[in-house]
Structures are given as C-alpha cells and as structure tokens.
Amino acid sequence: MAGKLELGIDTFGDVTYDADGAPLPQAQVLRNVVAEGVLADRVGLDFFGVGEHHRADFAVSAPEVVLAAIAGQTERIHLGSAVTVLSSDDPVRVFQRFATLDGVSGGRAEVILGRGSFIESFPLFGLDLAQYEELFEEKLALFAEVRKQQPVTWSGELRAPLSGQSVYPHIEHGLLKTWIGVGGSPESVVRAAHYGFPLVLAIIGGGPMRFQPLAELYRNALGQFGQDTSLPIGVHSPGFIAETDEEAKDILWPHYEVMTNRIGRERGWPPASRARFEHEAGADGALVVGSPETVAQKIAYAAKGLGASRFDIKMSNGTLPHEDLMRSIELYGTEVAPRVHELMS
Numbered sequence: 103m104a105g106k107l108e109l110g111i112d113t114f115g116d117v118t119y120d121a122d123g124a125p126l127p128q129a130q131v132l133r134n135v136v137a138e139g140v141l142a143d144r145v146g147l148d149f150f151g152v153g154e155h156h157r158a159d160f161a162v163s164a165p166e167v168v169l170a171a172i173a174g175q176t177e178r179i180h181l182g183s184a185v186t187v188l189s190s191d192d193p194v195r196v197f198q199r200f201a202t203l204d205g206v207s208g209g210r211a212e213v214i215l216g217r218g219s220f221i222e223s224f225p226l227f228g229l230d231l232a233q234y235e236e237l238f239e240e241k242l243a244l245f246a247e248v249r250k251q252q253p254v255t256w257s258g259e260l261r262a263p264l265s266g267q268s269v270y271p272h273i274e275h276g277l278l279k280t281w282i283g284v285g286g287s288p289e290s291v292v293r294a295a296h297y298g299f300p301l302v303l304a305i306i307g308g309g310p311m312r313f314q315p316l317a318e319l320y321r322n323a324l325g326q327f328g329q330d331t332s333l334p335i336g337v338h339s340p341g342f343i344a345e346t347d348e349e350a351k352d353i354l355w356p357h358y359e360v361m362t363n364r365i366g367r368e369r370g371w372p373p374a375s376r377a378r379f380e381h382e383a384g385a386d387g388a389l390v391v392g393s394p395e396t397v398a399q400k401i402a403y404a405a406k407g408l409g410a411s412r413f414d415i416k417m418s419n420g421t422l423p424h425e426d427l428m429r430s431i432e433l434y435g436t437e438v439a440p441r442v443h444e445l446m447s
Contacts, residue, residue: 107405107446109439110149110414111142111431112184112338115162116361119421126424131161132168134424138417139172141428143179145435151184151214151338151414156222159364159420166199173207182212184338184414185283185302189237190223192261193245194269200278201271209275214302215242216283217290236260239293242282246297249278281336284316291316295323302336303408306416309386310337310404317408334411337404341390341415342422343397343430343438350392351383353426354419361420390415394437401438402445413442 115135117125126134139150150172152165162168169181181203186196196213204211217238224231240258247254248269257263282294283302294301301320303313317335324331340358344350355376362374382389390400401413415434417427 105411106443107401107410108148108336108412109401109434109442110147110151110180110412111138111434112151112153112414112416113138113162113418114153114155114160114184114416115168116418116420116422117159117161118418118423118427120423125421128161131424134427135162135168136171136175138424138427138431139169139179139181140175141431142435143172143176145432146439147179147431147435149180149182149212149412149414151182151212153184154187154218154223155220156226157220159361166203169211170203170206173203173210177208178210180210180212180279181207182279182281183214184416185214185216185218187218187223188215188241188245189217189234190227190229191241193241193248194264197245197248197269197278198271201273204273204278205271209273212279212281214281214283215245215299219285233260242293242297245280246299249280251277283338286313286316288316288319291320292323295320295329296327298324298327298329298333300334300336302338302412302414303410304338305388305404306338306340307382307388309388310339311386311407313408317410321409335408336412336414337408337410338414338416339388339390339404340419341397342417342419342426343392343394343415343433344426345393345433347383347392347396350396351380354391354422355379357420357422364420394433394441397434398438398441398445401442405442405446 142150152168154165156163165183200211200213240260247256251272253266253268254264281300281302284290285304342354359374383391390397
C-alpha cells in the first residue's frame with residue numbers, strides 16, 4: 103500500500119423516512135444524495151460512490167446522472183459507481199457515460215464494475231438470468247477493449263461485433279479508472295487481476311481478516327498475469343458514525359433491522375437480531391459503526407490487514423434519515439479521517 107489511505111462513502115440512495123415515519127419520494131432522496139456528496143467533498147473525503155438498483159427501496163437507477171449533479175457542485179472529490187451492473191448494461195454506453203462524467207468533472211470519474219447483488223435489472227432489460235456468468239465475462243472483455251481508447255475490433259456470442267470502431271468521448275488524461283467489485287468469489291478476484299483492474303472487496307458480513315486470502319490471491323494473480331502488482335485494493339463496508347458507540351448503534355439498529363429483514367425475506371435469511379448486530383459492530387465484525395475513535399480504529403485495522411489503499415463506508419442503511427447521514431458524514435471527514443491517517447502513519 104503506497105501513499106495516504108483514501109477514505110470514501112458509498113450510498114445506494116436508500117429510500118428514507120420523514121419525521122412522521124412516511125417514506126420520502128424518490129425524487130427527494132435523489133436530491134438528498136446530491137447534498138450528501140457535496141458535504142463529503144466539503145469535509146475533505148476522497149471518494150463518493152453511488153450504487154445502481156432497480157427497486158422501490160432504492161432511488162438511484164442512473165448513478166452517472168446523480169454523480170454529474172454532484173460534480174457540478176464540487177471541485178476535488180472523486181466520483182464513481184458502487185457498483186455499475188455491467189452484466190445488464192452495454193459496455194460501450196457504460197464507458198461513454200463515465201467518460202462524459204470524467205470530462206465534466208475535470209478528471210474525477212471512476213467506475214466500479216460488478217455483477218450486483220440484486221437481479222431486477224435482468225428481466226427489466228430483457229436478459230436471461232441463466233446467462234449471468236456469460237454476460238459479465240463477455241461484457242467485461244469488451245469494456246476492457248473500449249477502455250484502451252483505440253479503434254475496437256471485437257466479437258462475442260451475446261452482442262453484435264465491433265469492427266475498427268472508435269468510442270467517444272476520450273478520457274482527457276490517461277485511462278478511465280476502473281475497479282472490479284467482488285463479494286468473496288475467488289474467480290472474480292482472478293478476473294480483476296487478469297484485466298489489470300484494481301479490486302474492491304465488499305465486506306458486508308464477518309471480519310475483514312477473512313478476506314486476507316483474497317487479497318493475497320489478487321496480488322499473486324497480478325504477478326502471474328504480468329500486471330502491475332502495486333494496483334490498489336479497496337474495501338467497502340456498511341457503517342455509521344455518531345458521538346458515542348451506543349448512540350451510533352441505537353440510531354442505526356432499527357433501520358438496519360428493517361433493511362436486513364426486508365432483503366432477508368427475499369433470500370431466506372433468518373430474522374435480524376440485536377445480538378448479531380452487536381457482534382458485527384464489534385472489533386471483528388463488518389459493521390463500521392460507533393464513535394469517531396471506534397470507527398477510525400476499525401478502518402485502520404482492516405486497511406493494514408488487507409493492505410488496502412481505500413476504505414469506503416456504505417453510509418446509507420435502509421430508512422436511516424438524511425439528517426443522521428449528514429451528521430455522520432461530517433464526523434467522518436472532520437474527526438475520523440484525521441485519526442485514521444494518524445493511526446496509519
């Protein structure tokens with residue numbers, strides 16, 4: 103790991119509640135996400151990532167549009183997806199949209215490509231879920247060619263071929279920064295290394311040190327593929343910050359419970375329990391929740407153990423109100439970040 107650890111925020115634009123417990127309109131949630139990104143820039147954070155979903159409980163289906171709105175009100179923070187579901191998109195259009203974001207933001211765009219953890223986009227865009235793996239493999243291969251910014255000659259099984267065609271706009275300086283987001287699959291880790299893309303480990307359950315073998319696999323695979331072995335590894339984990347540990351957990355828990363049970367009913371998970379929540383919020387759990395000191399210690403622990411160059415807190419958690427998110431972001435930039443850098447040094 104070289105240089106100062108970058109610190110960022112990821113959000114899925116979860117639909118939140120107003121003071122009376124009624125869900126906000128998705129349009130208002132989108133405006134709130136923009137305000138959160140602007141605040142993240144103001145308090146000195148390094149990255150703001152917006153996820154793509156196609157469900158009633160998440161407001162963002164077009165992250166690049168939201169990121170462009172944030173770009174127009176910020177000057178420094180890097181802006182990217184978290185993640186772009188490449189399997190159900192067109193690689194040429196994905197590149198064009200993020201290249202456009204890069205241009206309007208003055209070179210601050212990044213894209214994190216992944217398969218996503220939800221499947222609503224497949225029927226929405228007329229794709230066969232049985233081709234889940236094949237779609238991602240083929241589209242990632244094409245994206246890697248388009249990213250080179252040379253005329254593309256390519257053919258596959260699931261999309262029309264390209265023959266010497268150029269894709270515009272070009273990135274002004276260098277290449278579009280492209281990450282691969284993985285949730286624990288060794289095959290996905292090796293795939294990222296094969297293409298020479300930085301890796302984001304989504305740690306949403308269990309301790310971060312469980313992912314040490316994947317970090318080691320990635321670095322070994324980079325060497326075997328002849329890629330740059332110093333490519334960065336990022337970490338994505340859910341979390342929330344308040345003045346004290348108990349306050350942070352008490353604010354987050356009811357919203358986390360609703361979100362986890364809603365998704366759990368779809369996937370056959372057991373009901374969420376406060377005991378399990380407390381475990382995940384503990385020293386060796388995935389939840390980065392607590393006071394600024396507790397959160398800083400957990401970030402530094404994970405970053406050192408995995409050799410990470412970036413740590414992103416997935417700050418939106420179900421119906422957690424916008425006002426609480428704004429206070430958490432402020433604490434992240436003003437109190438957590440300086441303490442993390444102190445611990446890392």
